Amino acid sequence: MLRVRFHGRGGQGAKVASRVLGTAAFLEGYYAQDFPLYGAERRGAPIAAFTRISKEPVLERGIITEPDIVIVMDETLLDDPLANPLSGVEEGSVVFINSTHSVPEAKARHKISATVITLDLTKIGLEKLGRAVLSTLAGGVAAKLAGINEDSLRKAVEKETSEIVTDRNIVEKNIEAAVYCFNSVEPHPHHFDAVRPELVEGLNGSQYRPAPLPEGEGKKITVITVPFEPANISAPSVNSAANTPMRKTGNMRIFRPVWDYEKCTKCMTCVARCPDGCITVNKDGFPYTDYDNCKGCMICAEECPADAITAEREVHAW
Ligand code: SF4
Ligand code: SF4
Known part of the structure; x- marks a missing residue:
């Protein structure tokens, strides 16, 4: 399973970015799960979103505490103890940062031993979309790092943006911007090397039916008790110091x-x-x-x- 965590600010598009990745993975034949986590909606407040991708049914739930890939859509979040985008990052993880800084600068500043990739997504958003809305751009980066194909990304961006906007021109611009970002980074070494062709076959909307599990496989599934996870990844707490005038x-x-x-x-x-x-x-x-x-x-x-x-x-x- 590949676990991807997005960190952004309300209004930047972290939630849609996680959906773009999840949809692209699904269209490619994987099982996928994506969801956001945020408190009271507020533009600029830290939020997180999560995507799990697997060749097998995704039974894991809850926030991703040990991500393979972290997408930081706003570098100021790296200094925000509540957002804490580097939590759970290990040496084998990949951290993408939307930044004007170089990789050595970012690694040194934030003491990151994992692989770091930087790209000025905000500049690309302003140039290609005329706005710093980074959802499809971050989705494009994440898709490449996850080893998803460009064609699946195109279809996913088309699907997700068409559900939000009616202007075809904006949809096309988002596809172009996502592909541009996709081609600006290298794939992650953990990416999946094979798809499930039985799932890709017949992937035409309502015709899609998940492939049945092999006989007996269901019996191997064990129910586990998920440990309590403190909501310390981007979950605003009304009583915390960060929500006082001191913040x-x-x-x-x-x-x-x-x-x-x-x-x-x-x-x-x-x-x-x-x-x-x-x-x-x-x-x-x-x-x-x-x-x-x-x-x-x-x-x-x-x-x-x-x-x-x-x-x-x-x-x-x-
Ligand atoms: S003109 Fe513009 S800047 Fe000046 S007070 Fe009105 S809204 Fe504010
Ligand atoms: S002053 Fe700052 S916070 Fe207030 S409306 Fe303008 S940009 Fe937003």
Whole structure:
């Protein structure tokens, strides 16, 4: 079984990335399981998602504590003790980081002995999709690391994006972006070397029927008691220190809002719309934000009627 764990921030697409991988694996004839884990939905908050892929039925449940592959969609999560994306990572694991840093820099900074791969997914997202939504891009990377074929990835991206958007052009762009990322990384040494042709045959939607287990195999399945797993991988806890004013959510930021006071009409829409209450008014009556806590959701820029707020990318998280 191959266990893949995705870490991202709410809105980046970690959940869909895990689905893209699961669907691609399924279309290729594997058994697959994918699911997300997050608390109250909040853009910018750490979330995790999981995909298990196996040639046999997946009987394992719960969060993946010992991943073969970790996909870190936001490098600031590496410094977040609650997200803890490196937990359970061992020497044989592969850690992919969406980063502008080189592999030696990332390994040294985070003391990672496992294989590390870095790629600037955010830049690719901005260039190919016009947005830093990384779901299909991360799905493409994960598919390559897992040893899934490009054709299965294309079909999976088409299926998953078609369920979210109706614009065919966006679907095509996502397929192109996913394949671009797929071709930008090398496969993981643990990838599966064979598919189950009996499962691939007849994979046309409703015609699909799982192949029956070999006779007697069902009797070998034993019921196990799954040990309690503390929800310390990206699960927000209302009472934890990280949810108090002591937690500076500015480290969630990929984009920084910058105000142009020449254009600002002091309408205060941005002040009212900031979901985190970060924007206050200076002595001249102009809005400004508290960058220690601004999480970079850019709602203020989207809502500003005067186009007075622009998004500047924070290229380096560290
Ligand atoms: S919404 Fe735009 S115009 Fe209105 S106060 Fe904010 S920056 Fe100024
Ligand atoms: S200041 Fe703007 S970018 Fe920052 S949290 Fe508020 S709305 Fe989001």
